[in-house]
Amino acid sequence: MIVAKRKPFEEIKEMLKGYKKVLTVGCGTCVAVCLAGGEKEVDVLNAELDMAMKLEGNPVDLGAATLERQCDREYLEALDETVKNYDAILSMACGAGIQFLAERYPEKPVFPAVDTTFIGVNQDVGWYEERCRSCSSCVLGFTGGVCPVTMCAKGLFNGPCGGTNKGKCEVSKDQPCAWQMIYERLKKQGRLDCILKIHPSPDWQNQTPRTVIQPGYKKTEGHAEEKKA
Numbered sequence: 379m380i381v382a383k384r385k386p387f388e389e390i391k392e393m394l395k396g397y398k399k400v401l402t403v404g405c406g407t408c409v410a411v412c413l414a415g416g417e418k419e420v421d422v423l424n425a426e427l428d429m430a431m432k433l434e435g436n437p438v439d440l441g442a443a444t445l446e447r448q449c450d451r452e453y454l455e456a457l458d459e460t461v462k463n464y465d466a467i468l469s470m471a472c473g474a475g476i477q478f479l480a481e482r483y484p485e486k487p488v489f490p491a492v493d494t495t496f497i498g499v500n501q502d503v504g505w506y507e508e509r510c511r512s513c514s515s516c517v518l519g520f521t522g523g524v525c526p527v528t529m530c531a532k533g534l535f536n537g538p539c540g541g542t543n544k545g546k547c548e549v550s551k552d553q554p555c556a557w558q559m560i561y562e563r564l565k566k567q568g569r570l571d572c573i574l575k576i577h578p579s580p581d582w583q584n585q586t587p588r589t590v591i592q593p594g595y596k597k598t599e600g601h602a603e604e605k606k607a
């Protein structure tokens with residue numbers, strides 16, 4: 379899932395300066411699971427904002443709505459009428475959801491209430507760890523399921539740097555060396571030959587926004603262009 383964390387309260391308050399009617403919009407998917415931007419977090423943030431603005435003698439009319447997903451057009455439609463009643467939108471979705479909301483309502487300022495942080499896993503309640511940087515060239519099949527881009531401090535695709543020391547990373551002693559982990563995992567599986575395969579590193583220069591159209595959905599490609607226009 380995408381993991382995010384709420385922005386510092388003062389930063390959010392500063393962004394909303396001058397707006398009298400603000401709609402806070404949560405998202406019911408990733409950010410709700412990681413306890414950053416779901417329905418409950420929308421209510422908590424609005425309560426804090428309401429109190430702070432009143433104390434400053436600058437009350438704001440705060441609305442609340444939480445969509446199933448902000449990154450999905452079919453759920454955005456439900457907001458069309460509500461949005462007309464507000465001067466600004468405060469989104470608690472990930473960066474993708476925030477941008478989709480801003481695209482749908484270009485006449486309204488849309489502000490982020492969370493910082494999108496990474497694609498990660500849920501280790502425990504409130505504890506999330508990064509596992510993927512969506513590099514588009516997944517090598518997990520050759521690395522025993524350990525991501526060298528995320529888990530190696532230098533994002534090395536083809537074996538360790540010279541700094542690996544007793545299983546630890548030279549960049550941080552608290553972090554196991556990713557390539558040591560890869561070696562151990564592949565050894566356990568009897569697949570150490572995989573470590574000798576050289577993989578071209580992802581084309582880091584090509585950082586334009588990427589699109590994925592799943593096989594079987596190609597016919598909608600033109601349609602997608604229309605939607606973007």
Ligand code: SF4
Nearest residue numbers: 510511513516517525
């Ligand atoms: S190699 Fe790592 S960053 Fe790239 S897609 Fe696979 S898990 Fe994600």
Ligand code: SF4
Nearest residue numbers: 530538539547555556
């Ligand atoms: S010590 Fe290991 S994890 Fe750290 S940068 Fe070098 S190869 Fe990557």
